[in-house]
Amino acid sequence: MARVIGTMSSIAVLVAVAGCSDDAPLTDPQGQPISTVTTRVAEVNIVNADRDLTRTCLAPTAPDDGVTDVTRIVVTDPALLDAVCALGIGPKVTAVAAAPGSVPEYLGPQLGAVPTIGSTPGADAVAAAKPDVVLATPQTEAAAKAFGDARVATIAPGGWKERFQAVADALGRSSAGTRLLDEFHTETQKTGRRMDAQHSQVSLVRFTGDSEMIAGTGTFAGQILSEIGVQRPEPQRSLRSFTVTDENFTDADGDLIYVSFQDERGLEHGKEVLLSDRWLDMGAPTWKRVLSVDDQIWYGTSGLAAAWLVLNDLKGSLDGNS
Template identity: 35%
Template sequence: MPVRESASTRNTFASTFSPLRHLRSVVLVSAATMLTVGLVAGCSKTDDNSANIVRTTTNIAGAGVVGLERDTAKACPLPSSPDSASGTKTVNHAAGTSEVPADAKRIVVLSTPALDAVCALGLWERVVGAATVTGATAQPAYLGTGIAAIPGIGPVGDPDPAKIAALKPDLILGAAADGNRYDALQAIAPTVLVGDENGWQATFSGFAEAMDRKTAGARALDDYRTAAHDAGVAANSSFTQASVIRFDPKSIQVQGGNSFAAQVLGDAGVQRPQPQRADSFEVTSLSTETDRDKIEGDLIFLMFDGPDGLKYGKSIMQGDDWKKLGAVMDRREFAVEDAIWHGSGITAARALLDDMRANLNGFVGD
């Protein structure tokens, strides 16, 4: 969908006219404000064009909440096959070199990207322990209720070595940030720590190799890329410039081209506003048109960094400067799940594609 015409600098986003901007009159009943962010799609059939428009019916400070009906029952596929039937293999990783089993049976996971990778390769039932995240659930909800029941080993960034050792793992997976405890972990079981400096797809491939699923990992990425392309085509993504922002407790973090959300949207062909095509940056005021143009778009996907980010975000969204944004006036602001849009991994990426496809051409109902 092209950008609405106005005197703002966002006139430069696109020039193709779309009738969708004239179809904002359908009104649906708004539900109570909710913190959990997810997708709900409501559509009232009035004519051929409006039948294709999604209108969300639950909101946070006016933003439609995306993903409330997300089905996580099949978030993790069936188990994939290892590259080797038995034995061990040498894996080079961020903390050194490890000799890992060809088909690990008892896996401990120290980070969400690692857990996402285990899920994406169908091996989540082999996870005997996982580091927990802050929030309402011990693990991100998008990974499903089975993963939520995995025993905890302490929080991400500070796992308990004694709890890990008691689980008798044959493989430990974590992030490069766990490097300061690598020797202690390696003494318990073969440990592979993967960095994120080369992007989320390279991170996923590193974990896949550690689980002796290099072939399955490559296939999963190919399937994801096909899904991203198809989702973009279905949503006519090349006609829309999507702004993506994250409210932290004190500022607005604009998600630039180096962010996970931007990379996934790019794979689907979604365009980004010109100011958001470089790396992520911070905005602390919306008092001027120049400030507002930094977060403007055909629509805005927004997320909150925990309860404090939600509190700050609502204070901004209820202010007059926020309401001057064209996307807000058009009722095209959508609250998305932070664990997904600010995450890393194929499972999160697929969930993000679902959100994009269902809402890229959407409006928020009154």
């Protein structure tokens, strides 16, 4: 059994099952739709299997006093969309200058419906987008040049909180950005106290097509666990993630294990491991304390909108499983 892992993106395990041969939806005798959302994988429950992505983005925020509000935004790096979503101003985004399919699914239909016009957009796409501000990163500044005289705000590399505040600053919402980060921190502290998080030992394991890795405290999910005050098993208290081997296999154990899968191949490999005797002999699997989470949300991206989703996943699962 191979056991390595690298950085993963998300896997959508929410599978809609076709109804009959004519593709009609499944219904009960009263004609009401029957839910066909997959809620388990390899005998492991999926956290928030029926997540409502229309509720990912937060309430609209107002600009700082005396600041003229932006009206039309183009984003050249999809990683910056999370901050726009958390500021509640997704409807102001007129285009994403990146490849089709690059908008993270967890951001929901509002941002998923924004045109993706490629990193070298044509004249028609530029004219239709007509931004008054372009959000870019150092790696995507070249794409911003296509938008002529529009103001370009380049967001420097940094941690997810720093990136969120930088986007808020660039969009004239410095006060709102600070307030929203403070609200999130306050909620993590309340959650930690309510759940007695310091007495939980939570393990984080991720699967690729042929490997598995224990996620370090420096990963996005690891940072949120730390902010809440959740403890990690002693072998997992390094910032860096590390590969699972024959020698350290049981380092994956804990009071509770959250597992995730990079893609379909990661899911298939994960199923093999989760159903193996060696895995099932560990403490958490023996006591049915293993849960599956969305890899993209927990690791594949980072931002305040995703942070709230991870926090809510933990609120709904940590209490009854640790």
